[in-house]
Amino acid sequence: MKRKKIIKESLDENGAIILVDTLDEAINFSNEYAPEHLIIMTHDPEELVKGISNAGSIFLGDLTPVAAGDYGSGTNHVLPTALCARMYSGLSTGSFLKKPTVQRLSRDGLNSLKDVVIPLAEYEGLYAHAESFKRRLDQK
Numbered sequence: 686m687k688r689k690k691i692i693k694e695s696l697d698e699n700g701a702i703i704l705v706d707t708l709d710e711a712i713n714f715s716n717e718y719a720p721e722h723l724i725i726m727t728h729d730p731e732e733l734v735k736g737i738s739n740a741g742s743i744f745l746g747d748l749t750p751v752a753a754g755d756y757g758s759g760t761n762h763v764l765p766t767a768l769c770a771r772m773y774s775g776l777s778t779g780s781f782l783k784k785p786t787v788q789r790l791s792r793d794g795l796n797s798l799k800d801v802v803i804p805l806a807e808y809e810g811l812y813a814h815a816e817s818f819k820r821r822l823d824q825k
Contacts, residue, residue, distance in 0.1 A: 712736040719770035722751045741770045795821060 686692055705711045712733065715723060719739035727733050730745035737743060741764030742754050754760040763776035790798070799822060806815035 708733060709736075715740065719765070719768045721764045721766045721770065722754075724749070724751065739770045741765050741775050 703714055705714060708727070715737060716739045719741075721741040722744065723737065723740040723742070724744045725733050725737075726747050734743055734745060742751075742760055744751060744754060755762045761775040761777060764770070765773040765775065795818075799818065802818050803815045806812070806818065
């Protein structure tokens with residue numbers, strides 16, 4: 686390897702071998718670890734991948750190296766690291782879209798939320814929020 690010294694230092698400082706007894710344990714570990722790259726090389730990787738929820742990019746089978754995804758197969762190379770795959774996916778066009786949320790309550794909807802909204806707003810010290818809710822309850 687041309688970068689053997691760098692690879693060795695990286696493995697010495699950050700490398701680990703994790704032994705598990707079952708594939709379910711492997712899936713659970715992987716989802717906790719949330720790897721940037723995950724290669725699944727089992728007899729049926731398509732079945733195993735169904736249990737994976739936290740990984741930046743997933744590579745199935747022994748013919749799918751990470752280099753394919755990074756440089757040629759079309760998936761994104763900008764991936765979440767440091768456990769961030771628990772919360773984020775790789776960079777995509779969706780990363781640049783704005784998605785505002787919209788709400789509209791009916792009178793019944795407003796009434797159904799009063800026992801949640803008012804105490805929480807007051808607990809947080811946001812008394813004007815609580816008051817804005819109370820005033821709408823009083824509207825006819």
